[in-house]
Amino acid sequence: MKKNKTPESAENNSISKTALRRQREREHRYESILSAAELLFAREGYLQASMERIADSAEVSVGTLYFYFKNKEDLLVHLLDKISFELRELLGSEFIKADFSLDGIKRAGHVFFEKFCLKYPDKLAILFKESMGRSNLVEEHRRQIFDKLIADVQEALVRLSDNRSLNYQSVLSAEIMAVSILGMYERIAYHFLIWQDRSKEMKTISNDTVAFILGGINNLSGQ
Amino acid sequence: MKKNKTPESAENNSISKTALRRQREREHRYESILSAAELLFAREGYLQASMERIADSAEVSVGTLYFYFKNKEDLLVHLLDKISFELRELLGSEFIKADFSLDGIKRAGHVFFEKFCLKYPDKLAILFKESMGRSNLVEEHRRQIFDKLIADVQEALVRLSDNRSLNYQSVLSAEIMAVSILGMYERIAYHFLIWQDRSKEMKTISNDTVAFILGGINNLSGQ
Amino acid sequence: MKKNKTPESAENNSISKTALRRQREREHRYESILSAAELLFAREGYLQASMERIADSAEVSVGTLYFYFKNKEDLLVHLLDKISFELRELLGSEFIKADFSLDGIKRAGHVFFEKFCLKYPDKLAILFKESMGRSNLVEEHRRQIFDKLIADVQEALVRLSDNRSLNYQSVLSAEIMAVSILGMYERIAYHFLIWQDRSKEMKTISNDTVAFILGGINNLSGQ
Amino acid sequence: MKKNKTPESAENNSISKTALRRQREREHRYESILSAAELLFAREGYLQASMERIADSAEVSVGTLYFYFKNKEDLLVHLLDKISFELRELLGSEFIKADFSLDGIKRAGHVFFEKFCLKYPDKLAILFKESMGRSNLVEEHRRQIFDKLIADVQEALVRLSDNRSLNYQSVLSAEIMAVSILGMYERIAYHFLIWQDRSKEMKTISNDTVAFILGGINNLSGQ
DNA sequence: AATGAATGAGATTTCATTCAT
DNA sequence: TATGAATGAAATCTCATTCAT
Numbered sequence: 001m002k003k004n005k006t007p008e009s010a011e012n013n014s015i016s017k018t019a020l021r022r023q024r025e026r027e028h029r030y031e032s033i034l035s036a037a038e039l040l041f042a043r044e045g046y047l048q049a050s051m052e053r054i055a056d057s058a059e060v061s062v063g064t065l066y067f068y069f070k071n072k073e074d075l076l077v078h079l080l081d082k083i084s085f086e087l088r089e090l091l092g093s094e095f096i097k098a099d100f101s102l103d104g105i106k107r108a109g110h111v112f113f114e115k116f117c118l119k120y121p122d123k124l125a126i127l128f129k130e131s132m133g134r135s136n137l138v139e140e141h142r143r144q145i146f147d148k149l150i151a152d153v154q155e156a157l158v159r160l161s162d163n164r165s166l167n168y169q170s171v172l173s174a175e176i177m178a179v180s181i182l183g184m185y186e187r188i189a190y191h192f193l194i195w196q197d198r199s200k201e202m203k204t205i206s207n208d209t210v211a212f213i214l215g216g217i218n219n220l221s222g223q
Numbered sequence: 224m225k226k227n228k229t230p231e232s233a234e235n236n237s238i239s240k241t242a243l244r245r246q247r248e249r250e251h252r253y254e255s256i257l258s259a260a261e262l263l264f265a266r267e268g269y270l271q272a273s274m275e276r277i278a279d280s281a282e283v284s285v286g287t288l289y290f291y292f293k294n295k296e297d298l299l300v301h302l303l304d305k306i307s308f309e310l311r312e313l314l315g316s317e318f319i320k321a322d323f324s325l326d327g328i329k330r331a332g333h334v335f336f337e338k339f340c341l342k343y344p345d346k347l348a349i350l351f352k353e354s355m356g357r358s359n360l361v362e363e364h365r366r367q368i369f370d371k372l373i374a375d376v377q378e379a380l381v382r383l384s385d386n387r388s389l390n391y392q393s394v395l396s397a398e399i400m401a402v403s404i405l406g407m408y409e410r411i412a413y414h415f416l417i418w419q420d421r422s423k424e425m426k427t428i429s430n431d432t433v434a435f436i437l438g439g440i441n442n443l444s445g446q
Numbered sequence: 447m448k449k450n451k452t453p454e455s456a457e458n459n460s461i462s463k464t465a466l467r468r469q470r471e472r473e474h475r476y477e478s479i480l481s482a483a484e485l486l487f488a489r490e491g492y493l494q495a496s497m498e499r500i501a502d503s504a505e506v507s508v509g510t511l512y513f514y515f516k517n518k519e520d521l522l523v524h525l526l527d528k529i530s531f532e533l534r535e536l537l538g539s540e541f542i543k544a545d546f547s548l549d550g551i552k553r554a555g556h557v558f559f560e561k562f563c564l565k566y567p568d569k570l571a572i573l574f575k576e577s578m579g580r581s582n583l584v585e586e587h588r589r590q591i592f593d594k595l596i597a598d599v600q601e602a603l604v605r606l607s608d609n610r611s612l613n614y615q616s617v618l619s620a621e622i623m624a625v626s627i628l629g630m631y632e633r634i635a636y637h638f639l640i641w642q643d644r645s646k647e648m649k650t651i652s653n654d655t656v657a658f659i660l661g662g663i664n665n666l667s668g669q
Numbered sequence: 670m671k672k673n674k675t676p677e678s679a680e681n682n683s684i685s686k687t688a689l690r691r692q693r694e695r696e697h698r699y700e701s702i703l704s705a706a707e708l709l710f711a712r713e714g715y716l717q718a719s720m721e722r723i724a725d726s727a728e729v730s731v732g733t734l735y736f737y738f739k740n741k742e743d744l745l746v747h748l749l750d751k752i753s754f755e756l757r758e759l760l761g762s763e764f765i766k767a768d769f770s771l772d773g774i775k776r777a778g779h780v781f782f783e784k785f786c787l788k789y790p791d792k793l794a795i796l797f798k799e800s801m802g803r804s805n806l807v808e809e810h811r812r813q814i815f816d817k818l819i820a821d822v823q824e825a826l827v828r829l830s831d832n833r834s835l836n837y838q839s840v841l842s843a844e845i846m847a848v849s850i851l852g853m854y855e856r857i858a859y860h861f862l863i864w865q866d867r868s869k870e871m872k873t874i875s876n877d878t879v880a881f882i883l884g885g886i887n888n889l890s891g892q
Numbered sequence: 893a894a895t896g897a898a899t900g901a902g903a904t905t906t907c908a909t910t911c912a913t
Numbered sequence: 914t915a916t917g918a919a920t921g922a923a924a925t926c927t928c929a930t931t932c933a934t
Contacts, residue, residue, distance in 0.1 A: 026914090045356060051908060052917095061916045063911085072908065132355040133268060143418050150414075169431055172424065176411065176431040183410025184403040191373075191402045195366050201395065208392055208399040208443060215442020216435035241934065249897080273924060284899045289926065472893090491802060496928060498896095507895045509932085518929065578801040579714060589864050596860075615877055618870065622857065622877040629856025630849040637819075637848045641812050647841065654838055654845040654889060661888020662881035687913065695918080719903065730920045735905070 030068050033058045034082060037075050042122035046076065046130045073134070077141050080131050083123045084145040090116060092152060100159035105217070106210050108156075109185070113206035117189045118199055125194060128186050146182065154178035157217070166221040173220045181213055253291055256281045257305060260298050265345035269299065269353045296357070300364050303354050306346045307368040313339055315375060323382035328440070329433050331379075332408070336429035340412045341422055348417055351409050369405065377401035380440070389444040396443045404436055476514050479504045480528060483521050488568035492522065492576045519580070523587050526577050529569045530591040536562055538598060546605035551663070552656050554602075555631070559652035563635045564645055571640055574632050592628060600624035603663070612667040619666045627659055699737055702727045703751060706744050711791035715745065715799045742803070746810050749800050752792045753814040759785055761821060769828035774886070775879050777825075778854070782875035786858045787868055794863060797855050815851065823847035826886070835890040842889045850882055 036058035040049035051072055055062045069075040091108045098104030117124050131142055157174045161167065168174055188209055192198045198205070259281035263272035274295055278285045292298040314331045321327030340347050354365055380397045384390065391397055411432055415421045421428070482504035486495035497518055501508045515521040537554045544550030563570050577588055603620045607613065614620055634655055638644045644651070705727035709718035720741055724731045738744040760777045767773030786793050800811055826843045830836065837843055857878055861867045867874070 022914090047356075050906085055917095062909085062918095063916050064914080066909070067914070129356055133270075133353055133357075146414070146418075169434060170427050172427050173431050176428055177435055179411050179414045180407040180432060180435050183406040183408070183413075185406070186410060187406025188399065188402055190406075191369070195369075204393050204395050205399055208396050209403060211392060211442050212400055212403055212439035216439040218442065219434050219438020220431060245897085245934090252897090270924095274926080275924085285926085286899050286928085287897080289928095290897065290899095295925070468893090493802075497930085498928080501896095508897095508930085509895050510893080512930070513893065576802055579716075579798055579803075592860070592864075615880060616873050618873050619877050622874055623881055625857055625860045626853040626878060626881050629852040629854070629859075631852070633852025633855060634845065634848050636852075637815070641815075650839050650841050651845055654842050655849060657838060657888050658846055658849050658885035662885040664888065665880050665884020666877060691913090691918085698918090716903095720905085721903085731905085732907085732920050733918080735907095736918065736920095741904070 029058075029060065029064070033060065033065060033068055033075070034079055037079055038083075038122050038126060041076065041079070041130045042125040046134060073137055076126075076131060076134065076138055079126060080138070080141055080145060083127055084148070086123070087112075087116060087127070088148060088152060091149075095152070095156045100156055100163060102160060102214065102217075104156055105160070105213065108153075109210040109213065110206050112185055113189070113202055113209070117193055118202055121193060124189055128190055129194060150175070150178045150182055153181055160217075161221065164221075169220045177217060177220060180216070184209060184213065252281075252283065252287070256283065256288060256291055256298070257302055260302055261306075261345050261349060264299070264302070264353045265348040269357060296360055299349075299354060299357065299361055302349060303361070303364055303368060306350050307371070309346070310335075310339060310350070311371060311375060314372075318375070318379045323379055323386060325383060325437065325440075327379055328383070328436065331376075332433040332436065333429050335408055336412070336425055336432070340416055341425055344416060347412055351413055352417060373398070373401045373405055376404055383440075384444065387444075392443045400440060400443060403439070407432060407436065475504075475506065475510070479506065479511060479514055479521070480525055483525055484529075484568050484572060487522065487525070487576045488571040492580060519583055522572075522577060522580065522584055525572060526584070526587055526591060529573055530594070532569070533558075533562055533573070534594060534598060537595075541598070541602045546602055546609060548606060548660065548663075550602055551599075551606070551627075551659065554599075555656040555659065556652050558631055559635070559648055559655070563639055564648055567639060570635055574636055575640060596621070596624045596628055599627055606663075607667065610667075615666045623663060623666060626662070630655060630659065698727075698729065698733070702729065702734060702737055702744070703748055706748055707752075707791050707795060710745065710748070710799045711794040715803060742806055745800060745803065745807055748795060749807070749810055749814060752796050753817070755792070756781075756785060756796070757817060757821060760818075764821070764825045769825055769832060771829060771883065771886075773825055774829070774850075774882065777822075778879040778882065779875050781854055782858070782871055782878070786862055787871055790862060793858055797859055798863060819844070819847045819851055822850055829886075830890065833890075838889045846886060846889060849885070853878060853882065 033054070037049070037054050040054055040057060051062055051065055054075075055065050058065075065075070069078065090111055094107040094111050095104040098107055127145075131138055133139075154174045154177075157168075157177055161174070168177075188205060192201070192205055256277070260272070260277050263277055263280060274285055274288055277298075278288050281288075288298070292301060313334055317330040317334050318327040321330055350368075354361055356362070377397045377400075380391075380400055384397070391400075393399075411428060415424070415428055479500070483495070483500050486500055486503060497508055497511055500521075501511050504511075511521070515524065536557055540553040540557050541550040544553055573591075577584055579585075600620045600623075603614075603623055607620070614623075616622075634651060638647070638651055702723070706718070706723050709723055709726060720731055720734055723744075724734050727734075734744070738747065759780055763776040763780050764773040767776055796814075800807055802808070823843050823846075826837075826846055830843070837846075839845075857874060861870070861874055
């Protein structure tokens, strides 16, 4: 079978200048395609964005699309993974910076709304909208992505309670809170940015949302 | 031109027994089709569920589907509206029973998880999964449905603060909390029922989620 | 098989008042349907005019359409026959009035343009446009209609030459002239009334067309 | 978005042999499809000739049809344009050869009947029969085609009167005669070739028709 | 006689994917 | 590596016609 030529998988023990240039070009092309797909998936929807139009937009031929990605689904999956990687980097660094204090939760919230959502609405649309209901494989990836995000938040919450020597209401509490927080983020972003354009009010929105979360966490902490 | 023959739109000032029986049959057929669609959309996905299979499943011909619904999109939209109507009835009655006290918020949460989600997983899947990213018209309906649900919760929250003579942190707080609560419900249900089958733990889940919400609300209330 | 209940075919030796009234209603309905079909076929085209819309427009049910006419094709055929009957009456009477002199040819031309085309543009559209390319049966009827019209004109031309003791260029001349004249009429009407609306210039058009015809006839007459 | 790959639209500044061969193949395929469509539309009718059968007949897949033509209507329109182009070339060259004398009118008539109609009955059927009443777009094309043909004849008539220093009866005469001549050609061809097979008598028919036309023209010329 | 809900064959069209060059 | 013409399965939708009431 044809294996995916992701730039990462290309061996790095390259020799000639030509080989180096070729690899650079390959990486560049790979990124062009992902970018074109990101734009079209977000703006016109996954189904409407045909492979031909993605190819046109990335200035390559349809055949080239299939050289870099197994199929359309695979293209979406790689795009999803890339976006989720970027998001986790962004949020994770905030938890770490704040040494897993309550402040980390706060900062992560603000960063999500003000750095991620406002700056990359296309990524937002793909993560929360265009990747839904496409296929079992995509759904499986979505699930893994969310599971990782949830695990990140859950870990932060557990460390938080450890730091403060508190116990949550039930053994599930940390997980439930993590899922809840993700759900809040998701729909707040969807509602105020995808459905309505209220980016002007984002500061207030993120403040209130974070406050809501902190209250919820407190209430589930024994005392 | 050709009007949708929804049973509701049939005039009720009918006379003969024949006409009455016909109307009953019409309503019955209409419901059969919606039920068949609900099952197939939820179990196999909107795209996979072809009109032919829906027709087979409802034991009618394809033409009959198009007699009752303008097209596949229209079928989904009517199904969505029906489901959202049922959900709002369910939640609304809890708010009213509790006379818009904090208890209403609590009870609505429990009812959502324990009455709606556990009993009607198919409706859940359609509302939160299968109706996403289908078309502009469907998205518009989804939006209106969520707007109504949000308005319901927001109203309950406003009445609650009035009853307790409290002020929320910002003018947007009630709206943001309502959106947040919906988001929590949505993802909690999705995570624990659609992705994982943890219906056994639903009691704990609903308890913790409700507790989280109450904490959040308190934190956004002055005092 | 179900025979067509054309009003003509209903026996006239009726008895009771009720029977008389029924027959009147039947004829009325039959005409209503033909009128509705005429309008819709002409205005929206044969294919676009669905049986349901014709029924709506005639204020009867679809089933009733099939009581009076075997099928859609049959409806068109009856309409065509009716229209061609009216047209032949109109033209024929002019030939007779002028006692098959050259003047009859002239008068028939003016009557066609000024009485038929201007007054009944819908009939014009059905005869020359909407009945084309529908089915073998309809095409066969069109052919018979044109054959009759051609025979009428041809007969007038033959009588004309007899009256004036002239011989036409060939044995086919009378037939060819008749076909030519019909073709001229058809396309002149189509061009100036269906494609362009130049009904204001119809007097000039009919004058010139008739003059052209008379010149053509003279040229094919020996001397 | 997707542009029609008509062979004409392919740039000619191609380089490699491969590209040249590909273009030749493309043109060949394009013509194959048009030929297959011409045959089927003429022999079985536009509606009966399904895209699948046209594809079979052209020995390509259905998808290929849609690669070369936007849809079925587009296929018909291109076919119509091709046929009308050929016909105008044929007639126009006769006018020119005869230097717009009366002889040109004569020769054009003979060429139409004896070269075009007899040799290409399928093209005849499409131009005068199968393209009628299909859709607004097709009707619009038909109209443009006839308008051009009429303009050609009209120009020849105007030049003729200029050459002979004659004036026609009215300002509309040239146009009316042009429309009349086209109408005669159309129905003569339809009557004697599509409805009846009297190709044997075509010589007499074309003689008489041309004589009729010349007489008509003379009669509308002052003196 | 009249109704109108139900039928289902049949047509068009889309588009992800392949593969020879 | 890259190209893009070709494929064809699969889906939606229409509408003339029927027939039980």
